[in-house]
Structures are given as C-alpha cells and as structure tokens.
Amino acid sequence: MDHANILTIGELADRTGLTTSAIRFYETKGIVTPNRNAGGQRRFMRADIRRLSFALIAQEFGFTIKEIADQLATLPPGRAPNKSDWQRLSQQFKVQLDERIARMERLRSTLDGCMGCGCLSLTKCSLYNAGDAANIYGRGPRFIYGDKSFSEES
C-alpha cells in the first residue's frame, strides 16, 4: 500500500507500535472504524494513527478503552478531523486528566495528615470519608462497594 493516505493494518501497526491483533481488538471497541477494500481487507486513514496515539497516551494515564472511545466519538463523523478538532479533544482530555491527578493528590494529602499517628484507621483517618470513594481504575467486578457504616475499631 502506498496510495498516499491509505494504510493497511500492518502499516498502521508499524507506525503506532501496536500489534495487528490489538488494532483489530480496538476496532471492536470503536477506537477506529476502517473501510474495506474489494477483497475484504481493512484500509485505514492517516487520521487513524492519531486516534491510536491518543488511545495509547490516555491509557498511560489510566483511562479505560471505553472512556477513550467515548472521547474519540466526539470527533466529527464523516470527515477527517482537523487541527482544531484535535485541539478541542485535547482540552477536554486535559480537564479529565487534571481531575484524576487532583484526586490522587487529595488522597495523598489526606494520608499525609494521618501518617504522624500511623493509624490507618478507617474511622479516624477518614480516608473513606474524603467524599471521593469512586473507584476509578476499573479492576474486575466489585459491584457493591463502600456503603457500610463504619463503627469504631482499633
């Protein structure tokens, strides 16, 4: 493939550092949506390099594929995204990023306040009353979580 702006899955893999199986998987999750040629093979656009780059970066920050797909879905459908489309997406992304970092810092400072005593007591340190109980890293099934009332403990 060298017809200007069109890439095979292998070429896209080379340019992003992903495996072809990962790219196919991302397709099932809506990160990219390639066309097909006459023979049924995937044909990607140059813009897909950027979509995958965004996904890789966002993953480094702990975002799930679903969250990333939702962000990418705000890019204009039909036409190739232009510079200001990407800037808008980046701005949006940065807001969510800042929230995550701020949350980590709040957790840390709550912990700091509690380090002197070394207690790590759920009630006394109130790390769980920090109002922040959402578990952001989607780690397997943990359905009901954190709505018990804590009484005193050692």
Place this chain on the structure above:
Amino acid sequence: MDHANILTIGELADRTGLTTSAIRFYETKGIVTPNRNAGGQRRFMRADIRRLSFALIAQEFGFTIKEIADQLATLPPGRAPNKSDWQRLSQQFKVQLDERIARMERLRSTLDGCMGCGCLSLTKCSLYNAGDAANIYGRGPRFIYGDKSFSEES
C-alpha cells in the same frame, strides 16, 4: 465472637466494608493469614482490620494486590505490629505513592507542551520518548510493548 481481640470473618467484613468472599480471596493472596478455631472457622486479630484498611487505601492509589501483599510482608511476623511498625510501612508507602503521582505529573506536563499544536504525534510530541514507558496499571496481558522505532507520520 466477643472474646476481646478476636473476630470472625463476618465481623471483620462488617468493620471493613468488605464482603466475606473478598476477605477469603485476600487471604489466598497473603493480605491476611487468620488462625482457625477447633471447628475449622477463621479467627482474625484486630490488627487485620488495619491490614485490610491499608490494602483498600493502596488500591485506591492503583497498587495491585501483589504489591500490597509485598508491602505488608515487611511487617514483623509473629507479633502484632505496633505503632512504629505501621509508621515505617506508611513512610515506605508514601515514597512509592509520590513516585506514582510524580509520574502522572510528568506525563501531564509533556502533554501540556504538546497541546498548543494539538498534534498528539508520537514522534513530534515524544510522549513515548519521555523515558517512562512502564505501564503501571497491570491491565491484562500486553507482553511485548513499545520497542519499535517510530518513523515519521502525519
């Protein structure tokens, strides 16, 4: 159970907000190591509340169970940990915590430098050359990762 410092699994569940199945699971991972009574039922110590609290807090920061178990393994075996044992553990923990937060902030500032252009280009933005490519959130199998050389892209 009300014999002072000894707890059944149900009581421990009530005090930590965990389910009994989660506590049994954590036992298989070495987070707690309860004794057994004559009938074969688990009997926990008060200190186990603190071990589980530590695990919950560390999980909020994105640590894996394995990492948490490793930290807890540094508590003195045999005797119940005292205040300075917990303080030492907390100090250790804070170091690792600070590293994680610092890494997020480094990633963010690299991204910031790249937001003006909105490019998200792997080569130009060099988010992947930041020297930080470890993927800290152990998310499924991703065996080989990021040792391709990137050439120029759009």
Place this chain on the structure above:
DNA sequence: GTAGGACTTCAAGTTAAGTTTAAGTCAAGA
C-alpha cells in the same frame, strides 16, 4: 437438642484488555 444463620470449600463465572492459534483468503513481486 434443634433450628437457623454463619461458616466452610471448591468450581465456575465476570470484566478488561489483549494474545494466540487455526484454518483459510488476498495481493504483489519474480
């Protein structure tokens, strides 16, 4: 002493994010 809830083990199911394998089809250069 017995009913019932709390406890036991073990196996199988769940989600996320991919990989691996098998069996077959497509495409591009010699």
Place this chain on the structure above:
DNA sequence: TCTTGACTTAAACTTAACTTGAAGTCCTAC
C-alpha cells in the same frame, strides 16, 4: 502464474480482582 507473506475470522486462553453458587458443616440462642 505462482508463491509467499500479509491478511481474514472465530474461538479459546491470559491476568487481576473478585463474585456467585452448590453442597455441606458449625455454633449459638431458644
């Protein structure tokens, strides 16, 4: 034209962190 590497799908496997269910045992209060 043919061969060979790149591509296709589908199903099964992997790890982390648990949950759910089945089938049976323990304990405690009445």
